[in-house]
Amino acid sequence: MSGPDLDEAYDRFWDDLLFEAEASAEPQAAAFFRLYSRIAADNGDCIDLTYTPARNEGRGAYQVDGITLERDRGDLFLAISDFRSSRKLETLNAAQIDALFERIRRFCHLAVQPTFINAVDETSPAFQAAWPIFDGRSQIKRIRVVAFSNARLSTRRKPEMTGEVLGVPFVCSVLDFARYAGILSAKGGAEPIEIDVTAVNGAPLPCLPAHSIDGEQASYLVAVPGTFLAEIYGLYGAKLLEQNVRTFLQARTKVNAGIIRTLENAPEMFFAYNNGLTATAAGITTASLPGGGLGIASIENLQIVNGGQTTASILYASDSQRKDRKADLSRVYVQMKLSVVNPDRLDQVVPLISRYANTQNKISEADFFSSHPIHLVLERISRNLSAPPKAGSLSGSKWFYERARGQYRDRLANGSQAERKRFELEFPREQLIDKTELAKFEVTFECRPHIVSRLAQKCFLDYAGRIGKAWGASEAQFNEHWFRTVVAEAIVFRTVDRLVARADWYQQDRGFKLQIVTYAIAWLIHHLQIRGQEIDLDVIWQRQELPAEIADALAQIAPQVACTIKDAPPQMKNVGEYCKQQACWAVVAASHYVFDDQLESVLIDHLESEQLRKAALEAQKVDQEIDFDRVLATMLADTEPYLSFARGHGLLTPKSEAAIKRLTRGDIRLPTSERNALKYMLEKMAKAGFALPRASDQQPSS
Template structure:
């Protein structure tokens, strides 16, 4: 049965690779490279890797061949992960001798020696990602603190790989993702019922616990101390599937005062005190397996395990063990396990979260099963039909939900055909896609450069910090318009065959359009047409080389990959953006109606031209303090009518909010005129003159 499920998953993955290979917008040198790209992206989405990229490279060092298929690198920490793909292309997946997979890993190990031996000098010196990586690895050299090789294969391992090998004098950790493991961690439709934890196998022994009966009889509770190593291994196996009922995502380790940084400090400096210092974990389970011996009670297994409070603790333990090689041998974690016997589990989880969550500030909006924002986007996608009424977009809130929906429809041929026509794969997008499109448009292309998972975390944090309003139907149409804009830009950039960094060019180009237009384009027009106008595509094609030139100029002698992740990069590129030119594309100028009049777009203006956008851009360069001063001084002196002062205060609020709301053409026009009037009257002091 398990073999059948693995074979079915392998066929699904192969279909995904075939669909990508047939897509003319996908620029990939081989089927093996496509397999690597898809697997790395999906492993990153569930949190197994951060900032991982596919990059096939091969060659020789003397008589020794080297070959890699991708990488993830943290220069500050001295951590290097290389991906090595052993691709067969067989269905059903066949067994691969462990010795062959080991040779694949050894060829990746030789790559580091090649870099240290001057591989970068033998690579085309032009602006290429391959040369950038080789120079980075060479610069790290002996400073590589942690070196890991991850073997990816579409086969099934015929044996167990060693935990580490010695490669050219360096200790290298080995990790294998064969089709069995890929099915386990990426398996479509996996639910909490599929999480079955054998504690004896993971811990090496039973775990003593104290059963506590509920006076009301609605639940059973068990108190225990889990070895930190065991909890980390559970997370290693099931990942974010353990947190489906949790209220928050892992918030990271940045910041000297962050709770997670404190957790790490305890793990490193006082591991034996972790039990005393940490609040521990609250979990629910559908089934709790026990053994009794004398008067003692032991936990042996848990089915349907969900961590509803303490996700930060669990993820931090896993990160410390796997990514920072922190030993957890002396760490014990307090764990409370609850099995609900009556009532609604999700309602119980919400109550537990409200009562128990004290480690970080949590807003009331966070207390629901799965993030409410993503549930709402999913609902909007299900109800937002295209203008033709014959299709819609599919938001894959949970990875694999599109395939699960297709399989559900496959029981009847007519339903399957209708599903594929209404929601084809081309109109499918997920959480990481959403975060990438909105982040680039809102002026965070440097965040996009961090990769899907890190950008997603930053995006969600921004939403919480800015208390963004709940999405509605108009917001969803705008989102789809941005999706079309981003994907069209991606396709056009790929077709231009830039030597490297096409993904960065795309993100910065979309940000440039958002910057030059003040974020105001006719989103409704793009939604209605479900494509860009030829004129806007021409603008993108004209701007792409100019954005590449701007990126090159901003890099200087820096490492491009790291520089593109800096806010300073965007600050510099913003000074080098291409200029708009008349006539503008329909999406920017307003749409002509049959009667010859321009339709009022959602930007609140019709028949826009370059001068209008220039005023919006100039308006957005003025800080909030100047708008406030203009309103107060102008109205007090009688230079400004109270309505103009009100417009200036509105613009002050927009500026204070980072221009998440953009000025209309009328607001920009009246605002700039107001600043000019107050300045002409000599009412600004010198500081305000310079700021304005």
């Protein structure tokens, strides 16, 4: 990104930062951490981090702003913020970066000392950051630190291991503003990894060309040394994994004991016993090997789409802390099928390779939810459905569902200034919802705040499993009525989030805002369910704001909830971890909180709500029938595109083909069996990406 482009991106960053701070009612430093940690997690630099702004100046200065310990794999993720308040892009030099990492090192050494743990308050950010290190020291196998800075590095730095801390490798990386802006603008939403194979391995990796599709794809077979895999995974971690696999591993996977045993006891047989890896790349450079043959010298945008567990286990088996049983990786080789895909087709091909390569593993359809058709439905509804005007407004606006990261930003950046202004009036920035927020709102209203407290990725994966099953049972339930409830839930959550952030009691004792908000809302919903009532979400949709009666009730409930969750059992020193447990929700759900109950006018009986939902479901089924008739009318004009697509994707059956032949002759009177076969085929075509005309469709705004 050139200098002028970077300056323009920096201006947009400040717009985003000020909006985030205003929307969350939090200091700019907290908003900065939220923006950067979200991008870092999406990019694979870290996983979802708990915000723990702990800092001490003077002698023995330390700082840590975010932490997560993945106990299953022994990765301790730490973040440190270098937030600059200047509106002019500054430079970050190597000495400043080294000083930031030194502050983290000091904190790690302090965190394992009982005197430090006993000296800090258990609800303070310093304790919340130190306790996982103190309590989980024996499980920590690697410390991964990322420095967040809105300054620009004078010289680009790749992830590097800088010695050991607490007896384990200490891997450092920097997310400066140039990288931040590059990730935001990257096609596919992730920063490509470029690996100098010769530098890491000492020589190019011998490979065998296996298959080629001219200009689109080439496949190679490679025997990858275990030392090479351990080295690159040690530096880049889950960033090497294709997004769906990364999410799966972060949410569920433990290091595979069977793989570890083979690495320890029969390393020379690993190639024969293990299924190997499936990987993709945007490009490679090759070199002739001294003894003849071809070798891979460098790889652009390497992604492991199957074999993440194998890769993580190889690193674990060679860990320096396991001196008694450390595997000899010099005798380990792993077979790898590497597909080099045309960069223009990466977004289309890589998810499919990932899906098919993982069909025999435990990764379910939920793990591929990011490409689920439900996102297309949400996107279509959000572009077409206008919300009622807010009080004092003459016209309504729309809520923008962001199916893929950057859609809203890209749309806002295109067109003339007048066109951008019109777009922002139609889709205000505060009315943007992405898929992880969708999960957070829905799971809160399902009264599962302990799942929301597990942070964005794990909450999303849990939600994906449930919603995927619901979609399979009935697609018609995901209609405009459902979308209106989602928007109403968003209004409730965001309003309560701001109320808590601005409350005097919270200002005096900051921390655990997400947990307080989700638990307070869930408690009220649970309390009303016992009475056979619900919040009337249609009232909120119609008003496009939270009624004062509900806001007042939750403002009174929230501080009481905060006291409950902070009063964790003695064995649960970490409040954030306690909030992730079902036991915490059981305690809160059973608690009695006092509030001024003036809610009757904004409630609805559960049975009445169910009737409205069923009516919307039936209406959607009718709409789908009308859509089918519209497709038939379109097919009368030209059946060839439908026939070609169905035949090319293996969706054509004898009865659906017979139906198409009738339509080709202009005969729309289809027998029931042919009509059903054609409808089923069209549904499969839509899921495969064919754009079917719909009666309710309008031209989308973006």
